[in-house]
Structure formats: structure tokens, C-alpha cells
Amino acid sequence: MAAGIELKNVQKSFGNTEVIKGIDLNIEPGEFVVLVGPSGCGKSTLLNLISGLETLSGGDVTIGGKVVNNTPPRDRDIAMVFQSYALYPTKTVRDNITFGMQARRVPKAEQDAAVAAFSGLLQIDHLLDRKPGQLSGGQRQRVAMGRALVRDPDVFLFDEPLSNLDAKLRIDMRTEIKKLHLRLGKTVVYVTHDQIEAMTLASRIAVMDEGRIRQYGPPEEIYENPVDLFVAGFMGSPPMNMLPGRLLRTGDEVFVETGDDEARVRFPLPDAIANRIEVGNGHEVVLGLRPEAIFAAGTELPGADRFIFERPVEVVEPTGPDTMIVFGIGSVELIARVRPEDARDPGTPFSFEVDMSKAKLFDQSSGRSL
Amino acid sequence: MRPRTTNGIVRPRTLQSSVLRGLLFLVLGLFCLYYLIPLIVMISTSLKSLTEIREGTLISLPREITFDAWSKAWESACVGVRCDGLKPFMWNSIAMAVPAVLLSTTLGAINGYALTKWRFPGANWIFALILFGAFIPFQVVLLPMARTLGQLGLAGTVPGLILVHTVYGLAFTTLFFRNFFIGVSDGIVKAAQIDGAGFFGIFFKIVLPMSIPAIVVTVIWQFTQIWNDFLFGVAFTIGDSNPVTVALNNVVNTSTGVKEYNVDMAAAIIAALPTMLVYVVAGAYFVRGLSAGSMKG
Ligand SMILES: Nc1ncnc2c1ncn2[C@@H]1O[C@H](COP(=O)(O)OP(=O)(O)O)[C@@H](O)[C@H]1O
Ligand SMILES: [Mg+2]
Numbered sequence: 001m002a003a004g005i006e007l008k009n010v011q012k013s014f015g016n017t018e019v020i021k022g023i024d025l026n027i028e029p030g031e032f033v034v035l036v037g038p039s040g041c042g043k044s045t046l047l048n049l050i051s052g053l054e055t056l057s058g059g060d061v062t063i064g065g066k067v068v069n070n071t072p073p074r075d076r077d078i079a080m081v082f083q084s085y086a087l088y089p090t091k092t093v094r095d096n097i098t099f100g101m102q103a104r105r106v107p108k109a110e111q112d113a114a115v116a117a118f119s120g121l122l123q124i125d126h127l128l129d130r131k132p133g134q135l136s137g138g139q140r141q142r143v144a145m146g147r148a149l150v151r152d153p154d155v156f157l158f159d160e161p162l163s164n165l166d167a168k169l170r171i172d173m174r175t176e177i178k179k180l181h182l183r184l185g186k187t188v189v190y191v192t193h194d195q196i197e198a199m200t201l202a203s204r205i206a207v208m209d210e211g212r213i214r215q216y217g218p219p220e221e222i223y224e225n226p227v228d229l230f231v232a233g234f235m236g237s238p239p240m241n242m243l244p245g246r247l248l249r250t251g252d253e254v255f256v257e258t259g260d261d262e263a264r265v266r267f268p269l270p271d272a273i274a275n276r277i278e279v280g281n282g283h284e285v286v287l288g289l290r291p292e293a294i295f296a297a298g299t300e301l302p303g304a305d306r307f308i309f310e311r312p313v314e315v316v317e318p319t320g321p322d323t324m325i326v327f328g329i330g331s332v333e334l335i336a337r338v339r340p341e342d343a344r345d346p347g348t349p350f351s352f353e354v355d356m357s358k359a360k361l362f363d364q365s366s367g368r369s370l
Numbered sequence: 371m372r373p374r375t376t377n378g379i380v381r382p383r384t385l386q387s388s389v390l391r392g393l394l395f396l397v398l399g400l401f402c403l404y405y406l407i408p409l410i411v412m413i414s415t416s417l418k419s420l421t422e423i424r425e426g427t428l429i430s431l432p433r434e435i436t437f438d439a440w441s442k443a444w445e446s447a448c449v450g451v452r453c454d455g456l457k458p459f460m461w462n463s464i465a466m467a468v469p470a471v472l473l474s475t476t477l478g479a480i481n482g483y484a485l486t487k488w489r490f491p492g493a494n495w496i497f498a499l500i501l502f503g504a505f506i507p508f509q510v511v512l513l514p515m516a517r518t519l520g521q522l523g524l525a526g527t528v529p530g531l532i533l534v535h536t537v538y539g540l541a542f543t544t545l546f547f548r549n550f551f552i553g554v555s556d557g558i559v560k561a562a563q564i565d566g567a568g569f570f571g572i573f574f575k576i577v578l579p580m581s582i583p584a585i586v587v588t589v590i591w592q593f594t595q596i597w598n599d600f601l602f603g604v605a606f607t608i609g610d611s612n613p614v615t616v617a618l619n620n621v622v623n624t625s626t627g628v629k630e631y632n633v634d635m636a637a638a639i640i641a642a643l644p645t646m647l648v649y650v651v652a653g654a655y656f657v658r659g660l661s662a663g664s665m666k667g
Contacts, residue, residue, distance in 0.1 A: 053560050074566035086557030090579035099575075100565035147561070 002029040002187045003064030003077070003154035005050060011058035012045055019045050021211040022059070027204075032181050032188045036198040037208030038234070043191040044159050046208070050189060051157050052076050064154055074103075076155075079148035083160040085140045087132040087147075094128040097146045114150040121180075122146050138169045149180075158190040162197065174200060195235045199223065207231045225360075229367040232288050232360060238324060241294070241334040243267075243287040244364060247279060256287045256361070259330035263311070270305035270356045277361065277370045285370065288360035291324065291335045296342035297351035305356040313350045316343050325350065416440060416635035423631050439632035443640055447633055449620045450609065456640055458610070459617035463597060464644070466528050466613055470535035471592045477536070478543020478588060479581065483573050485544070486551040487559045497548065503541030508601050511538065519606060526608040534606055535596045542595075543588050550584035551577070586652050593648045614641045
């Protein structure tokens with residue numbers, strides 16, 4: 001059985017520093033929720049409040065319909081995987097995995113059955129008699145997962161479980177975690193500062209900053225409709241281009257005028273945005289354009305709301321499947337994602353095409369989406 | 371020819387470096403000798419007869435080896451009015467040192483664990499106060515301790531001395547373990563909490579097995595301190611309950627009869643043997659534990 005989690009106005013202070021500043025979060029049973037945010041924003045602290053490793057300063061935590069504010073970790077029916085794995089160094093892999101069951105006096109036969117089941121699943125059956133010190137990083141990671149899995153809890157909590165692995169292994173384990181979740185259907189709260197991990201794993205993402213949740217929603221929504229500049233800038237790699245400018249209303253057309261006297265570009269806003277916004281002429285805005293919304297002119301099928309402008313190439317960064325072209329408008333650097341064959345040498349003028357239907361518009365002073 | 375390397379670091383092989391190396395070993399050898407001479411003199415004197423001592427010089431080796439002085443020191447030398455040698459007092463010292471070392475080490479380990487892994491309000495203050503205890507000289511606690519032992523009815527007994535050493539040693543053992551545990555990842559304790567273990571479960575099953583290096587260091591330190599202590603022993607015990615250090619003093623400092631240097635030397639070595647033994651046994655284990663390098667997770 002998977003259990004839902006509900007946080008109501010959860011707060012946490014260490015001494016005089018407020019770390020969690022009133023968080024509401026509703027997690028459905030079986031959901032995979034990723035807490036993502038820059039390091040130091042309070043993700044681990046929030047996870048520790050759910051697990052009971054830290055005591056609440058205010059608010060309520062409910063797991064499976066029961067308020068657990070004063071329930072110790074061992075009675076919350078949760079399992080946790082830590083960033084540094086936190087394996088017991090003097091115990092064998094087998095004892096690491098069964099320690100929780102030993103502490104709960106689970107019969108030996110049941111322990112053995114659980115170890116057999118999960119060590120096979122995680123491919124660690126040949127490591128059972130080794131000590132953690134004799135394992136590679138990836139193997140330790142698997143043991144840490146095994147230790148959480150055998151407990152068969154209602155809720156899994158992960159605190160940056162993959163951030164100590166090298167890139168290749170990280171991607172493999174990411175897929176495995178996703179498969180495990182599909183297979184077991186347990187509720188997962190997963191902390192990471194890696195926005196790609198968040199996008200690939202989550203059923204819903206909670207973007208955190210400075211002890212608050214900025215936005216909570218499915219990955220596509222976070223990516224396509226970020227509520228503010230922070231979320232827009234945090235999700236996506238390379239990050240969204242942010243062009244400060246002024247709103248220009250001429251007749252029934254609406255533009256964002258960007259750049260300076262030396263290079264001025266007027267981006268025409270598509271009707272969908274133009275009809276929605278209420279701010280007046282000359283309002284200071286930020287135009288958000290994801291790198292993939294800017295490409296070499298004429299290389300994509302024609303569509304509505306396209307806009308073409310010319311700027312010299314400054315830097316070319318091939319990544320394999322795509323090539324990033326860095327160019328400037330005024331004092332702002334932008335990145336366009338083009339096909340490798342469309343790239344040109346630095347210094348050459350380049351015709352960029354923008355899909356303005358993908359553009360986002362933010363208020364410059366408040367940072368909120370318009 | 372062996373390559374001239376230290377820890378695999380390649381060094382130049384010139385005449386100058388060979389000369390310097392020779393010089394280095396010479397100086398080291400001299401220092402070794404300097405430290406070993408007192409011990410050599412003690413051992414050789416303890417193996418001589420009294421006549422030989424009177425006739426020969428201090429550093430001459432024994433012409434005829436005899437163990438008479440050793441057996442006398444062990445079982446028939448006069449300590450005050452009692453002439454049973456050091457033997458009964460050795461047992462006093464063991465009966466005092468072993469429980470005192472075990473108690474102070476165990477309590478220090480629990481203190482260090484609580485102070486680092488179960489942070490509670492005021493933990494820093496408590497640690498500061500305990501640390502302060504490590505800087506209080508022996509002499510300062512003599513009178514209050516004597517009063518306390520009197521009130522507890524433990525004055526002049528071995529259990530009384532155990533209590534004194536345990537209390538006085540706690541400051542050091544707590545400091546040692548606290549500094550060790552501060553390097554142990556908090557995550558391990560958190561994981562064990564989630565796994566369902568409690569304060570003592572985590573301490574005995576997870577934390578203690580990880581702290582063998584700290585235990586060995588603490589045991590060596592505490593055993594040496596407690597075994598070698600003279601002041602507490604002479605202040606808080608009487609006659610039959612004296613530890614061996616006090617008895618040794620009474621053997622050597624008798625004002626009656628001829629001075630039996632060979633017996634004094636043998637007695638001194640006997641009194642020092644247990645600390646050497648602990649150092650050799652535990653020290654070897656300690657070095658092995660370190661080089662195994664498997665203490666970090
Ligand atoms: N036990 C603690 N005592 C004091 N401050 C803490 C403690 N734990 C975390 N903090 C502070 O809370 C903030 C958030 O920490 P954390 O939750 O670990 O961030 P994240 O996991 O998002 O990187 C940090 O500024 C950190 O210094
Ligand atoms: Mg963290």
C-alpha cells in the first residue's frame with residue numbers, strides 16, 4: 001500500500017535562521033514527487049521533516065492520513081536513501097540490508113527471503129559478504145537502495161541519491177529508479193538539484209527556493225509555463241534566454257523592444273500572448289526564449305508566429321546532436337540551438353529564426369509570469 | 371641493487387644524497403642509544419649481585435647473571451613492615467586499573483556519541499565544561515575528592531580509587547571520543563534511526579564497532595595514566611590497598627639497611643611492565659587497524 005503525504009504550513013528554524021518558511025504540499029499515494037532547487041534552499045531539511053529526523057518548528061506533516069508530527073522516524077513506515085549512501089562500514093552488505101529488519105525483530109527466514117528477492121533485483125547478490133569499503137560507488141548505491149527496498153515501506157525518501165555517481169552510471173540508475181517505481185507503485189519523494197533528473201523522474205515537481213515552493217506541477221507544466229523567472233531559469237539546460245526589454249504597442253501589434261542603441265531587436269508578440277497581457281506601453285518586461293526556440297532561419301517547417309533577425313555568431317559550442325550558438329543582443333548573451341550542419345564560424349552574420357509561440361513574458365520588477 | 375625510494379617517491383642517487391643518508395642514520399642511532407641507556411643500565415643492574423654492583427661501574431655489564439633481585443622484588447622485598455614483595459600490590463593495581471580503564475572508556479564513548487550524534491540544547495556548554503575538567507590539575511581535586519570518598523565510605527579502598535580515576539579520566543576520554551565521532555558521518559546514525567534502532571542500539575551495533583582506533587588510543591592513554599598514577603594512590607589508599615607505584619616508592623625509599631640497587635631496579639621494571647605490555651599489544655593492533663584503512667565508509 002502506498003500512502004499519501006500532506007504538508008500544511010510546515011516550518012523549520014535552526015536557532016534564529018528560518019530554513020523552511022511555511023510549505024504546503026500535497027502528495028498523492030503512489031506519486032513520484034521531486035523536490036528540486038539550488039543547494040542550500042532547504043530540500044534536505046524538508047525531507048528530514050517528512051522522515052522525522054528533524055522536529056517541526058510549525059505546521060503539520062500527515063502520512064497515510066495520520067498526523068505524524070510527534071512520531072519518531074522508525075514508526076513512520078518510511079525508508080530513506082542518502083546522498084553519501086550512509087552504509088554501515090563495519091557490517092557486510094547482507095547485514096547492512098537486514099539491519100532494519102533485525103532492529104524490528106523480523107524472523108530470520110523472512111529476512112533471508114527479502115535479501116534474496118531484492119539482491120537479485122538490484123544485481124548485488126554476489127556482493128552480499130563484502131564490506132562497503134570494498135565496493136565501487138555504483139555498487140554502494142545499489143546496496144543503499146536495497147536497504148531501503150527490503151523494508152517494504154509505504155513511502156520512499158531519496159536525498160540526492162545519484163549525485164555521487166559518474167555521469168553514465170547516473171543515467172543508468174535514473175532509469176532503474178524509474179522502473180522500480182513503476183513496478184512497486186510506492187510513494188516517492190526525491191530530492192535533487194539536477195533539473196534533468198527532476199524532469200525525467202517526476203510525476204510532479206516542486207521547485208524550491210529559499211525555504212519556499214515556487215511552483216508545484218507536472219514536469220511539462222513547470223517547463224512550459226514557469227510561474228516566474230526563477231523557475232524559468234532553473235529548469236532547462238542550457239537555461240532559458242532572458243532578454244530584458246520594453247513593451248511597445250503600435251496599432252494592434254505588440255512588440256518587445258530589446259537591446260541598446262547599437263543593436264535593437266523588436267520581437268513581435270503572438271496574438272495569444274498579446275491578447276492576454278494587460279500591462280501598458282513602455283512597461284519593463286523580460287522576454288524568455290528557450291534555446292530550442294531559436295534556430296537557423298529556414299531549417300524548420302514554416303509555422304505561424306515566426307520571427308527572423310540577424311546577429312553575428314560569437315561562440316560555437318558543439319554538443320553532438322545539436323550545436324549551441326552564442327550571440328549577443330545589446331549586453332545580453334543568448335544561446336540558440338541549431339543543427340550541427342547549420343553552424344557558422346564566429347564573426348559571421350547569422351540569420352536566426354524564433355518560434356514566438358514558445359516565448360514567455362515576465363514582469364521585470366516582480367519576476368512573475370505575465 | 372634496491373632502488374633508493376621512499377614510499378615510491380623517486381629520489382636522485384648521487385654521492386651527496388648517500389652521505390646525507392648515512393649521516394641521518396648515524397644521528398638517529400645516537401638518539402636511540404641516548405634513550406635506551408637508562409633502560410639498559412636498569413636491566414643490567416637488576417641482573418647483578420650486590421657485591422658486583424659495589425665493585426663494578428654503573429654501565430658495566432653483569433659478569434654473572436642472577437635473577438635473585440627479581441624474585442626478591444616480586445615476593446619478598448619489604449614494603450613498609452610487610453615483606454611479601456610487590457606481588458600483592460600488583461594485584462591492587464590491576465584490580466584498580468582494569469575497571470577504571472573500562473569504566474572511563476565506556477562512559478567517555480557514550481558521552482562523545484551523545485555530544486556529537488544526538489545534539490541537544492546546551493551540548494556545547496556541557497562539552498566546554500567537560501573539556502575544562504581536562505585542565506584541572508590533580509592537586510586541586512585532592513581535598514574535595516577525599517571528602518567525597520569519606521562520605522561514600524570508600525576512603526582508603528581500591529573501589530574508591532577506581533571511582534577517582536574514572537571521574538578524573540572522563541574529561542579526557544570524552545574529548546577523545548567526541549573528536550573521533552565528529553568525523554563519523556551523521557548520515558550513518560540517521561540511516562540507523564530510520565532502520566528502527568534506538569540510542570543504545572545504534573551505539574553498540576553501529577558506532578562502537580567503527581571506533582576501534584579511538585578505543586585503542588583511549589585505552590592506552592587511560593591505562594598508562596591510571597597505572598602510573600602515584601598522587602591519587604598515595605592520597606586515597608592506605609597500606610594494603612596501595613597500588614604498585616606507591617609500593618615501589620616504599621621499597622626504594624626505605625631508610626633502614628643497605629641500599630639494594632638491584633632489587634630497586636627489578637622492582638621498577640616489574641612495576642612498568644604492564645604499561646609496556648598494553649602499549650605493545652594495543653599499539654600493534656592500532657597500527658594494523660589504521661593501515662587496513664577500512665574504517666571510513
Ligand atoms: N542542523 C542544522 N543547523 C543549522 N543550520 C542548518 C542545519 N541543517 C541545515 N541547515 C541550514 O539550512 C539550509 C538548508 O539546508 P539543506 O536543507 O541541507 O539544503 P539543501 O539540501 O537544499 O542543499 C542551509 O543554509 C543550511 O546551512
Ligand atoms: Mg541537501
